[in-house]
Amino acid sequence: MARRIGRRPGNPDTRATILAAARTTFAERGFDQASIRAIAATAGVDPALVHHYFGSKDKLFLAAMNAPADPAKVVPTILAGDPDQIGERLVGAFLSIWDSPAGTPAVALLRSAVSNEWTARLLREFLTTQVLRPVLDHLDVDPAQAPLRGSLVASQLFGLAMARHVLRLEPIATAAPETLISSVGPTMQRYLTAPLEGQPPHRRSRVTPPEG
Amino acid sequence: MARRIGRRPGNPDTRATILAAARTTFAERGFDQASIRAIAATAGVDPALVHHYFGSKDKLFLAAMNAPADPAKVVPTILAGDPDQIGERLVGAFLSIWDSPAGTPAVALLRSAVSNEWTARLLREFLTTQVLRPVLDHLDVDPAQAPLRGSLVASQLFGLAMARHVLRLEPIATAAPETLISSVGPTMQRYLTAPLEGQPPHRRSRVTPPEG
Numbered sequence: 001m002a003r004r005i006g007r008r009p010g011n012p013d014t015r016a017t018i019l020a021a022a023r024t025t026f027a028e029r030g031f032d033q034a035s036i037r038a039i040a041a042t043a044g045v046d047p048a049l050v051h052h053y054f055g056s057k058d059k060l061f062l063a064a065m066n067a068p069a070d071p072a073k074v075v076p077t078i079l080a081g082d083p084d085q086i087g088e089r090l091v092g093a094f095l096s097i098w099d100s101p102a103g104t105p106a107v108a109l110l111r112s113a114v115s116n117e118w119t120a121r122l123l124r125e126f127l128t129t130q131v132l133r134p135v136l137d138h139l140d141v142d143p144a145q146a147p148l149r150g151s152l153v154a155s156q157l158f159g160l161a162m163a164r165h166v167l168r169l170e171p172i173a174t175a176a177p178e179t180l181i182s183s184v185g186p187t188m189q190r191y192l193t194a195p196l197e198g199q200p201p202h203r204r205s206r207v208t209p210p211e212g
Numbered sequence: 213m214a215r216r217i218g219r220r221p222g223n224p225d226t227r228a229t230i231l232a233a234a235r236t237t238f239a240e241r242g243f244d245q246a247s248i249r250a251i252a253a254t255a256g257v258d259p260a261l262v263h264h265y266f267g268s269k270d271k272l273f274l275a276a277m278n279a280p281a282d283p284a285k286v287v288p289t290i291l292a293g294d295p296d297q298i299g300e301r302l303v304g305a306f307l308s309i310w311d312s313p314a315g316t317p318a319v320a321l322l323r324s325a326v327s328n329e330w331t332a333r334l335l336r337e338f339l340t341t342q343v344l345r346p347v348l349d350h351l352d353v354d355p356a357q358a359p360l361r362g363s364l365v366a367s368q369l370f371g372l373a374m375a376r377h378v379l380r381l382e383p384i385a386t387a388a389p390e391t392l393i394s395s396v397g398p399t400m401q402r403y404l405t406a407p408l409e410g411q412p413p414h415r416r417s418r419v420t421p422p423e424g
Contacts, residue, residue, distance in 0.1 A: 113379060114326045120379045128381075151375055151384040152395055158379070159371020163363055167325060167332045167370070169340075172363040183364055183408050187399045196395050 015053050018043045022064035027121040031061060031129040061130070065122055068102035068109065071130040079138045087189030088181050090135065094157055095177045098165060107165045110158070127154050139192055152191040160184060227265050230255045234276035239333040243273060243341040273342070277334055280314035280321065283342040291350045299401030300393050302347065306369055307389045310377060319377045322370070339366050351404055364403040372396060 021043035025034040036057055040047040054060035062070060074097070078089045098106055113120040132150040141149055160180065163169040172180065233255035237246040248269055252259040266272035274282060286309070290301045310318055325332040344362040353361055372392065375381040384392065 111326050114323050114374070124379055124381050147383050148387070148391070148395070151381045154381055155371040155375035155384060155396075156368050156399070157371070158374045159367040159369070162326070162370045162374065163367035167336055169336050169363045169366055171359050172367060175360070179360070183360070183403070184367075187368070187402070190399070191395070 014043075014045060014049065018045060018050055018053060018060075019064050022060050023118070023122065026061060026064060026125060027118045030121075031057075031125045036060070058130070061126070065126050066105060066109070067126060067130075068106040069097045071134070075131060075134050078135060083139060083193075084189065085185070086135065086139065087187070087192060088185030090153070090188050091157075091160070091181045091184045092177065094160070095164075095180060098161055099177065103165065106161070110161055110166065124154075127157075135192065141192065145196065148196065149191050153188055156184060156187055156191070226255075226257060226261065230257060230262055230265060230272075231276050234272050235330070235334065238273060238276060238337060239330045242333075243269075243337045248272070270342070273338070277338050278317060278321070279338060279342075280318040281309045283346070287343060287346050290347060295351060295405075296401065297397070298347065298351065299399070299404060300397030302365070302400050303369075303372075303393045303396045304389065306372070307376075307392060310373055311389065315377065318373070322373055322378065336366075339369075347404065353404065357408065360408065361403050365400055368396060368399055368403070 018039065022034075022039045025039045025042055028034075029038070034057075036050050037047050039060070040050045043050070050060065054063055058072065061067075074093050078086060078093050081089065097103065109119065109123060113123040128150060132153060133146075135153075136146045136150055160172070163172040164175075164180075165173075230251065234246075234251045237251045237254055240246075241250070246269075248262050249259050251272070252262045255262070262272065266275055270284065273279075286305050290298060290305050293301065309315065321331065321335060325335040340362060344365060345358075347365075348358045348362055372384070375384040376387075376392075377385075
């Protein structure tokens, strides 16, 4: 599967070649299955060179995504504090990135994901593995429910970004962050932790008492 | 402001000319402010001809939008029944349209709205005036809160469509409609009717007792 693009170490385009290979590999295999080794093979370079340029797989992924913010810095601010307000902090962090100068590339990324299947895959992987997974882990969510809970959270966050920054739906487009935090935060909290109807309750392990 | 495109009644392109004029006028002025008379003037035809081809302003708007479903048929099914389950019926109706053959043009419309400001305006007007307004009216929502409630509902519906049909975020992409109705329905219900924090309570009129 690995395609050699034919650049050699030291070539000034090596960094760009690695980034292109990383985008391909992350989109094709997903973040977890994409190894530095596979990305290096696709780029036709030594894995050590990938480490040299980008440090870790996380950082390579951020660079490949042109990510508008570093989850390693943002996620801890969401997790710190009362677990019952994690939904509000998640919306607050999300809005503060999208309302900042980093919002412009974020909007471009969202627009691109809508028309480009590969960008959609990268965006999906980014949100799922870099943002939502640590939040769900922190809340000790039942792993069987984590994917649905995570994708529900993502659906509301994408919709909020669409309404505020792309479709410019009023009053969301110009609302104070506090208004959106208090309106949407409880939705996030419910998707993350409340029992979802028709789903087993939110517990990591359940002991079923023997019958009789 | 009206631009005469120069078609005359009876021209075989008259219908297309009226539709183009309608798209321009609805996007520029919004649904409420766009009159049949203004659309006819933009198209360079007699208003009677617009009525002849399209019947009502509502129907002209649906045709101009290439709307995937007729709200006049769908909205009553959302409103009928227990008001406490209007959120679930709204999600159910939404999913049944997007999961049907009408979903293909709906996805195309959403993609187009993301890259095209005018389509975004038409989509916004369509959802706001044709779908959400009757639902909010039916629930007797405080008019001062209706725009925020409506746009919150829209944000989650857009996000759900994005997650299920555009970004294909699992498990939302392939979940049974019932799973999404029971997960997202209560969010809709809350956005429509529950007190929004930091907002005055959900009442059409309030009487403040005199002091002392």
